[in-house]
Amino acid sequence: MRTSFFRRSVIVLSATVLVVTACGDNGGGGGGGDGEVVGEGDGVLQLGYVLPETGQLAFLGPPQIQSTKFAIKTINDAGGVLGEPIPEPAAGDEAGQEGVAVQSAGRVLASGVDAIIGAAASGMSLAFIDRVTGAGVVQCSASNTAPTFTDYDDGGFYFRTAPSDSLQGPILANVIREDGHDRVAIVARADDYGRGLLESTRQALEEAGATVDLAETYDPEATNLAQLAQQVTGANPDAVVVIAFEEGTQIMQRLIETGVGPQQVGVYGADGLRSEELASLVSPNNPGVIAGMKGTAPASAENAEYVSQLKEFAPDLVELQYAPQAYDCVTIIALAAEQARSDDPAVFAPEIVGVTKDGEKCTSFEDCKRLLEDGADIDYDGVSGPLDFVDVGEPGRATIEVYAYNEQGKLETLRTEESVGEG
Known part of the structure; x- marks a missing residue:
C-alpha cells in the first residue's frame, strides 16, 4: 500500500520534532525565520539519478539526464538551495535490468544523496524503491506511470511528476x-x-x-x-x-x-x-x-522557452519525452528544501506536495524562491504543466x-x- 494521508501526517509531525530540536540546539534559530538550516542535513542538497544509459529504454535516458542537469544549472544560477550550489549529481544506469538498477541505486545512495531522480521504468523503480525510501531518501520519477505506485507504502518519500496510467x-x-x-x-x-x-x-x-x-x-x-x-x-x-x-x-x-x-x-x-x-x-x-x-x-505543456533553453544546454538531444517532468522533479525537491530550510529528506519531503498547489502561482525556481523568502505559500506550475499533487505525491490530473x-x-x-x- 502507498502511504496514507495519516502516515504522511506522522512524517510531518516527525519533521516538526526535528525542526523544534534544531531550533533549540541553535538557540531558537531555524524554521526559516533567520535562514539557518534545520534538521539533520549538512546544508548542501545532494542529488543523484538512476536512469537508462543502456538497455531497452536507453532512448529515455538522455532527455531525463540532461534535463536533470539543466534544472540543477538553472537552480544554481539563481543562487542555489539554502545558499549553496547543488553539486554534480551522482549517476547510475538502470540499464533495463533489475539487478543492475539495484546496484546503481546502492552506489548512488552510498554517495550520500538526499534525493534520487528515477528510475525511468516502473519495474526498475520497484526493484529499488524500498532501498531508497527505507533509507529515508526522497525518490522522484519523471516517467513511472504504473498505477502500483499510488498505493505503495513508501513512507512518504516517493513522488512522481508523471501521471498514473x-x-x-x-x-x-x-x-x-x-x-x-x-x-x-x-x-x-x-x-x-x-x-x-x-x-x-x-x-x-x-x-x-x-x-x-x-x-x-x-x-x-x-x-x-x-x-x-x-x-x-x-x-x-x-x-x-x-x-x-x-x-x-x-x-x-x-x-x-x-x-x-x-x-x-x-x-x-x-x-x-x-x-x-x-x-x-x-x-x-x-x-x-x-x-x-x-x-x-x-x-x-507547450513550453517553447524551456525547449529552446534545454536544446541550447544539450544541443545533441533528439528525444525530449519526459524531459520536462525530470526538470520538475529537481525543481520541486529544491523548492521543498527551501521551504523547509533543510536538505534533510525527513524534513523537506513533507513539503513537496504543498509547493505544487494551493498557493501563489510561480513558474521558475527563482521566482518561487523569492516568494518563499517573502513568506508566501507557493504553487509551482512546472515546465511540464501544472502539477497540483494529490496527497500521495503524484499529479491528480494529466x-x-x-x-x-x-x-x-x-x-x-x-x-x-x-x-x-x-x-
Missing part, C-alpha cells in the same frame, strides 16, 4: 472507440507498467461498449514473439493495442508479417512506443509501413497527448486531452 488508459480507449473499433486485442509487457495500463485500457474499452477479445501479457525478455502475433491474428480484432518498450518493434514486425499491421487494422501504442525512431526500427527501408498507427502518452505516424513514418502530435482522476 489510470489516467492514460481511458484516453487511449477513447481514441480507439472514436476510430470506430469494436473488437480489440491488447498485448502488454508482463510487468507493473504493462499490466496496469492493460487493465486501465481494457476497463475503459468495455465500459464504452467495445469487446476485448484478447488481453495477453508477454515476457519482455522473450526472443521469439511470433506466437504472440499468432494469438492476435487468431482473435480476429479490428484494433490491436501494443503496450511495450523497445521490444515492441519486434512485435510490430511480427504483426505486420501476419497481416494485422496498421495497413489492415487499427494499431495503437502508448508512451513506451512513442519514439521518433520507431518507424526506422520497425522497417529501415520502408518507414511508411507503420503509417496510421496511433497512441497516447503523458504530454508536456494532459495526455494523442500521437500518430504519418505516411513517411514521422511522429506527429494530433491533439491533447485532459484526464482527471477520481477524488
Whole structure:
C-alpha cells in the first residue's frame, strides 16, 4: 500500500520534532525565520539519478539526464538551495535490468544523496524503491506511470511528476472507440507498467461498449514473439493495442508479417512506443509501413522557452519525452528544501506536495524562491504543466497527448486531452 494521508501526517509531525530540536540546539534559530538550516542535513542538497544509459529504454535516458542537469544549472544560477550550489549529481544506469538498477541505486545512495531522480521504468523503480525510501531518501520519477505506485507504502518519500496510467488508459480507449473499433486485442509487457495500463485500457474499452477479445501479457525478455502475433491474428480484432518498450518493434514486425499491421487494422501504442525512431526500427527501408498507427502518452505543456533553453544546454538531444517532468522533479525537491530550510529528506519531503498547489502561482525556481523568502505559500506550475499533487505525491490530473505516424513514418502530435482522476 502507498502511504496514507495519516502516515504522511506522522512524517510531518516527525519533521516538526526535528525542526523544534534544531531550533533549540541553535538557540531558537531555524524554521526559516533567520535562514539557518534545520534538521539533520549538512546544508548542501545532494542529488543523484538512476536512469537508462543502456538497455531497452536507453532512448529515455538522455532527455531525463540532461534535463536533470539543466534544472540543477538553472537552480544554481539563481543562487542555489539554502545558499549553496547543488553539486554534480551522482549517476547510475538502470540499464533495463533489475539487478543492475539495484546496484546503481546502492552506489548512488552510498554517495550520500538526499534525493534520487528515477528510475525511468516502473519495474526498475520497484526493484529499488524500498532501498531508497527505507533509507529515508526522497525518490522522484519523471516517467513511472504504473498505477502500483499510488498505493505503495513508501513512507512518504516517493513522488512522481508523471501521471498514473489510470489516467492514460481511458484516453487511449477513447481514441480507439472514436476510430470506430469494436473488437480489440491488447498485448502488454508482463510487468507493473504493462499490466496496469492493460487493465486501465481494457476497463475503459468495455465500459464504452467495445469487446476485448484478447488481453495477453508477454515476457519482455522473450526472443521469439511470433506466437504472440499468432494469438492476435487468431482473435480476429479490428484494433490491436501494443503496450511495450523497445521490444515492441519486434512485435510490430511480427504483426505486420501476419497481416494485422496498421495497413489492415487499427494499431495503437502508448508512451513506451512513442519514439521518433520507431518507424526506422520497425522497417529501415520502408518507414511508411507503420503509417496510421496511433497512441497516447503523458504530454508536456507547450513550453517553447524551456525547449529552446534545454536544446541550447544539450544541443545533441533528439528525444525530449519526459524531459520536462525530470526538470520538475529537481525543481520541486529544491523548492521543498527551501521551504523547509533543510536538505534533510525527513524534513523537506513533507513539503513537496504543498509547493505544487494551493498557493501563489510561480513558474521558475527563482521566482518561487523569492516568494518563499517573502513568506508566501507557493504553487509551482512546472515546465511540464501544472502539477497540483494529490496527497500521495503524484499529479491528480494529466494532459495526455494523442500521437500518430504519418505516411513517411514521422511522429506527429494530433491533439491533447485532459484526464482527471477520481477524488
